[in-house]
Amino acid sequence: xxxxxxxxxxxxxxxxxxxxxxxxxxxxxxxxxxxxFFSPLSVSMALAALSLGARGQTHQQLFEGLGxxxxxxxxxxxxxxxxHVLQDLNKKTAADLSLGNALFIEETxxxxxxxxxxxxxxxxxxxFSTNFSKTEEAKEQINKYVEEKTKGKITNLVxxxxxxxxxxxxxxxxxKGKWEVPFDPNSTKEAPxxxxxxxxxxxxMMSEKNDFHVYYxxxxxxxxxxxxxxxxxxxxxxxxxxxxxxxxxxxxxxxVAKWLRWMKKENYRVFVPKFSIGTSYSxxxxxxxxxxxxxxxxxxxxxxxxxxxKVKVSEVVHQATxxxxxxxxxxxxxxxxxLVPYSAQRTRILRYCSFSKGPLSLPEDAxxxxxxxxx
Numbered sequence: 001x002x003x004x005x006x007x008x009x010x011x012x013x014x015x016x017x018x019x020x021x022x023x024x025x026x027x028x029x030x031x032x033x034x035x036x037f038f039s040p041l042s043v044s045m046a047l048a049a050l051s052l053g054a055r056g057q058t059h060q061q062l063f064e065g066l067g068x069x070x071x072x073x074x075x076x077x078x079x080x081x082x083x084h085v086l087q088d089l090n091k092k093t094a095a096d097l098s099l100g101n102a103l104f105i106e107e108t109x110x111x112x113x114x115x116x117x118x119x120x121x122x123x124x125x126x127x128f129s130t131n132f133s134k135t136e137e138a139k140e141q142i143n144k145y146v147e148e149k150t151k152g153k154i155t156n157l158v159x160x161x162x163x164x165x166x167x168x169x170x171x172x173x174x175x176k177g178k179w180e181v182p183f184d185p186n187s188t189k190e191a192p193x194x195x196x197x198x199x200x201x202x203x204x205m206m207s208e209k210n211d212f213h214v215y216y217x218x219x220x221x222x223x224x225x226x227x228x229x230x231x232x233x234x235x236x237x238x239x240x241x242x243x244x245x246x247x248x249x250x251x252x253x254x255x256v257a258k259w260l261r262w263m264k265k266e267n268y269r270v271f272v273p274k275f276s277i278g279t280s281y282s283x284x285x286x287x288x289x290x291x292x293x294x295x296x297x298x299x300x301x302x303x304x305x306x307x308x309x310k311v312k313v314s315e316v317v318h319q320a321t322x323x324x325x326x327x328x329x330x331x332x333x334x335x336x337x338x339l340v341p342y343s344a345q346r347t348r349i350l351r352y353c354s355f356s357k358g359p360l361s362l363p364e365d366a367x368x369x370x371x372x373x374x375x
Contacts, residue, residue, distance in 0.1 A: 010081040013067035015253040017044050024286045026248065037277045038320045039173050039333030041085075041099075046171035046335040048082050049101055049123045050295070050313070051075070053115045053305030058294040065292050079122040086124050094231025095177035100149065101125040104142055104168040106132050111167070115305050123171075132165040142168055146334050150174050153321045153332035162340055166311055169337040176330045177229030183208045183272070183326035193273055206326055209269040215259050220250055224259045225270060229328060237272065276323045283316040283335075298342045310342040 018040035026036055044066055051062040063070065068078055086099055101123040105111060107130065119125035128145070132138045139158045147155045149172045158168075183206040191205035213226040221241040228234045236259065240247040284296065294300055300312035320333040 010078070010085055012253065014040055014044050015256060016067050019252055020290060021286070023248070024289050025281065027289075028286070035277050035279070037279045037322050038281065038318055039331075039335075042171050042173050042320075042333040042335045043283070043316075043318060045082060045099070045101065045123070046169060046316070046337050047292070048078060049119060049125070049169060049171065050337055052079065052118045052122070053112075053302050054295070054300075055303050056301040057299075058301040059304075061292055061294045065287075065290060079118065083122045090124075092231055092233070095175065095229055095233050097177075097233075098149070098172075098174045099124075100172055102145060102170040102172075103127045104130040104138070104145075104170070106130060106166045109166040109306070110308060111305050112307070130168070132161060132168075133163045135161040135163050138165075138168075142170070142336075146170065146172060150321075150332035150334065151176075153330065154319050154334050157317065157319055157334050157336055162314060162338065164340050165314075165338055166309070166341060167305070167339040169339070170334060172332070172334045174332045175233075176328070177231065177233055178328040179326075180228040180230055181208060181210045181212070182328070185326045188274060188326060191271070204274040205271050206274050207269060207271045210267070211265050212268050212270055213263040213265050214268060215263050217255065217259065220247060220255070222247055224263075226260075226263055227272070235329065272324070274325050276321070278321045279319065281318045283318055287316060302339070305339070311339045312342060314338045314340045 021038070021040050021043060022036065025031055025038065047062055047066055051059055051066075054062050059075070063075065063078070066078075073081075089097055089099055101119065103111075103116070103119060103125055105127060116125075116127060120127075128141065130138050130141060139161050142158050143156055146157045151174055153174070157170075187207045188204055189207075190202050192200035193203040193205070194200050213228065215224045215226075216222075217224060223239040223241075225237045225239070226234050227237065236256070238247065238251075288296065295313040298310075298312060300310075302311050305311065315336075315338040317336045317338075318333070321331065323330045
């Protein structure tokens with residue numbers, strides 16, 4: 001498939017963004033004993049859409065944080081490239097694939113018409129009027145939309161809402177694909193999965209003997225398996241001879257390009273666990289650590305969204321799911337960006353107390369590995 005050069009640039013830069021995002025998420029204390037799975041395209045698409053309304057240093061941080069250099073590509077070219085990405089991926093027929101964006105806008109909030117037009121043109125965004133002061137109704141409205149777009153895979157993106165929210169930006173991805181070489185369900189057996197050198201857990205292990213695209217990377221002592229779906233989509237699975245953490249510290253976009261270039265089709269019996277993963281992240285600290293600081297501050301410049309009210313991002317959330325079985329895989333991801341006025345502060349409560357004398361199933365980490373979605 002032919003892609004405009006800007007679209008190809010988006011794909012390349014998004015892989016770099018994916019690895020940077022992965023390293024920051026994997027460094028979170030809660031991530032040390034859990035599987036990691038996310039869609040970097042969903043996150044970068046949400047941030048790129050947000051950048052349409054950013055100006056000054058706020059826009060510069062978003063632009064450079066996503067991996068772009070003003071001397072190489074303009075903001076308009078980035079928006080046009082995302083437009084092509086959305087159009088190309090939504091046209092795929094061999095796999096069930098859909099991407100899109102939405103804006104839930106407070107009834108009394110008046111965004112600039114140019115911002116809304118650009119969101120619709122470049123990011124295929126839908127727009128909805130929302131009364132955020134009725135938090136339960138607003139929460140239900142957004143969650144119902146997300147559930148519909150992810151075909152029931154993500155049902156509770158919004159757990160709580162700030163009644164001062166003026167805009168909630170959504171970027172979603174849904175994918176369902178069938179393996180080019182399906183696994184025989186009769187071959188699926190319970191087998192041990194090695195979490196580390198000393199620990200194993202029982203899993204339902206799929207197996208298939210057939211011709212597969214494989215590559216052994218001597219540089220990093222890692223086997224690479226490419227499982228293709230019907231259509232021009234595939235999954236890369238990595239099996240390091242040494243520690244996973246060692247592999248995480250070295251792999252980058254250049255490794256992925258090398259693997260795809262030198263893959264060879266050979267006859268193998270492969271074993272892949274059958275599993276489901278669901279993850280949920282608050283990305284505020286992660287994005288701040290990656291250099292996206294301005295969007296959360298009272299110095300944020302979103303005058304491209306509105307000049308009537310100063311707004312900032314209060315929260316960025318992300319949820320993703322992945323199910324793998326003998327026939328294929330189903331994945332969904334959603335990123336939500338919450339905008340509030342500068343003055344929005346969570347109420348701090350100081351309680352005075354008096355004191356008296358007196359006596360005062362598979363587990364979530366069962367697979368024991370981190371999963372990075374390259375979509």
